[in-house]
Amino acid sequence: MSRSGADLALLLLGGYRTLVDAAVVELAARGYDDFRPVHDFVMRAVAAGADTASEVGRRTSVSKQAAAKTIAVLVDRGYVSSEADPADARRKRLRVTERGFDVLRQGEAIFDELREAWGRRIGAAELALLEERLTTLVGDDVVRPDAPGWVARDAG
Amino acid sequence: MSRSGADLALLLLGGYRTLVDAAVVELAARGYDDFRPVHDFVMRAVAAGADTASEVGRRTSVSKQAAAKTIAVLVDRGYVSSEADPADARRKRLRVTERGFDVLRQGEAIFDELREAWGRRIGAAELALLEERLTTLVGDDVVRPDAPGWVARDAG
DNA sequence: GTCGGTTCGACAACTTGGTTGTCTAAAACT
DNA sequence: AGTTTTAGACAACCAAGTTGTCGAACCGAC
Numbered sequence: 284m285s286r287s288g289a290d291l292a293l294l295l296l297g298g299y300r301t302l303v304d305a306a307v308v309e310l311a312a313r314g315y316d317d318f319r320p321v322h323d324f325v326m327r328a329v330a331a332g333a334d335t336a337s338e339v340g341r342r343t344s345v346s347k348q349a350a351a352k353t354i355a356v357l358v359d360r361g362y363v364s365s366e367a368d369p370a371d372a373r374r375k376r377l378r379v380t381e382r383g384f385d386v387l388r389q390g391e392a393i394f395d396e397l398r399e400a401w402g403r404r405i406g407a408a409e410l411a412l413l414e415e416r417l418t419t420l421v422g423d424d425v426v427r428p429d430a431p432g433w434v435a436r437d438a439g
Numbered sequence: 440m441s442r443s444g445a446d447l448a449l450l451l452l453g454g455y456r457t458l459v460d461a462a463v464v465e466l467a468a469r470g471y472d473d474f475r476p477v478h479d480f481v482m483r484a485v486a487a488g489a490d491t492a493s494e495v496g497r498r499t500s501v502s503k504q505a506a507a508k509t510i511a512v513l514v515d516r517g518y519v520s521s522e523a524d525p526a527d528a529r530r531k532r533l534r535v536t537e538r539g540f541d542v543l544r545q546g547e548a549i550f551d552e553l554r555e556a557w558g559r560r561i562g563a564a565e566l567a568l569l570e571e572r573l574t575t576l577v578g579d580d581v582v583r584p585d586a587p588g589w590v591a592r593d594a595g
Numbered sequence: 596g597t598c599g600g601t602t603c604g605a606c607a608a609c610t611t612g613g614t615t616g617t618c619t620a621a622a623a624c625t
Numbered sequence: 626a627g628t629t630t631t632a633g634a635c636a637a638c639c640a641a642g643t644t645g646t647c648g649a650a651c652c653g654a655c
Contacts, residue, residue: 286570288550291557292458294570297577299451302444321612337632349613351633356611373621373632394444401447405572413572414442414450416561421453477641493603505642507604512640529603529650 306393315386317360323390325353326379329363330387334377362386462549471542473516479546481509482539485519490533518542 286294303320310318324343333339340350354377357363362383368374379387402410442450459476466474480499489495496506510533513519518539524530535543558566 286554286567287547288458288552288554289547291554291570292455292462292550294573294577295451295455295458298573299448299455301577302448302451306448319611335632345612346614347633348615348635352612371622371632375633391443391445394448396444398442398444398447401576405575409572411442413569414447416565416569417450417454419561420557421450421457475640491603501641502643503602503604504606504644508641527603527651531604 302394302397305397306390309393310386310390313389315389318362318386318390321353322357322362323387325350325357326362326383326387329354329377330379330384335368335374336377339377357383458550458553461553462546465549466542466546469545471545474518474542474546477509478513478518479543481506481513482518482535482543485510485533486535486540486543491524491530492533495533513539 307318307320310316325339328339328342331342333342336351336354337347339345339354340347343350354363354365358365361380364378364380365375366378368376398410405413463474463476466472481495484495484498487498489498492507492510493503495501495510496503499506510519510521514521517536520534520536521531522534524532554566561569
């Protein structure tokens, strides 16, 4: 039985959604019910040194306006702090808060647990093989910064 | 090197996006530059017998209002036709047009070609194995009708 | 055979995560 | 000093969704 190409795409999407939906639910259960996957991307950019909205926009391949909107939400929810930059009056210096780092760490842990659960189901070696094949096919630069909208609207 | 769980999720998303983006580009090159993945889902529902907006909404797990909006776009672009139902004055009877069936067929063909290209890269047997493992993990009911928003905003 | 509930589609207001375009203020070149 | 670039703030808009409301039409029960 040769699957159709469309089925393959749906299978991949299904895999992603299965993991992310489970992670969002678990994160909500741990008290972060206002956190979305897209926030994770933006916060990682901030944590990695993008300390202005414009820079976050560039790194996540999104307009600075869109980045500013998302950041406003994150600041509002206490995941990111924003203060005037004494060295450059145009800039607002962004930093991930303690709560922000906490949700990032917990998110990582949840995904690792989910991956382990998958490993128990098909075998760790098989899972590693699957990852290897997928890496071959889609490349190692999955999170490359030239893909606009990549993660938006994926965990409604 | 044990990959992180988050990487696995990104790998799956990357796979899906790689296929869908390529398909959207190819479809646009063939003259369907106003077609989005979400339209495919809705049209398949119509083709499968959902001939009213409310029914499409139910089958795609979306409010009837959202379904009606998407259908309005499809009708506007000539992929679906809408006419009064002589048997029930409340209903508008929906049907996929010739142009609609054409885009569905071409979309299928494109995805099949993409899958074959993948098969040439890692081997058909390996690809089949990958699909089998994924099916085990996410289930065969990937396109199940209880997942709202599943495909929206995925090929911006 | 009318009356009450259900269904269909329409309309409106709102949400999220994006987009352009315009503008000011501040910094940086030269 | 003067021009150009940059950051961020607004505004208007888009796409795909949501809820709520509504009238018209249908259906079933009394």
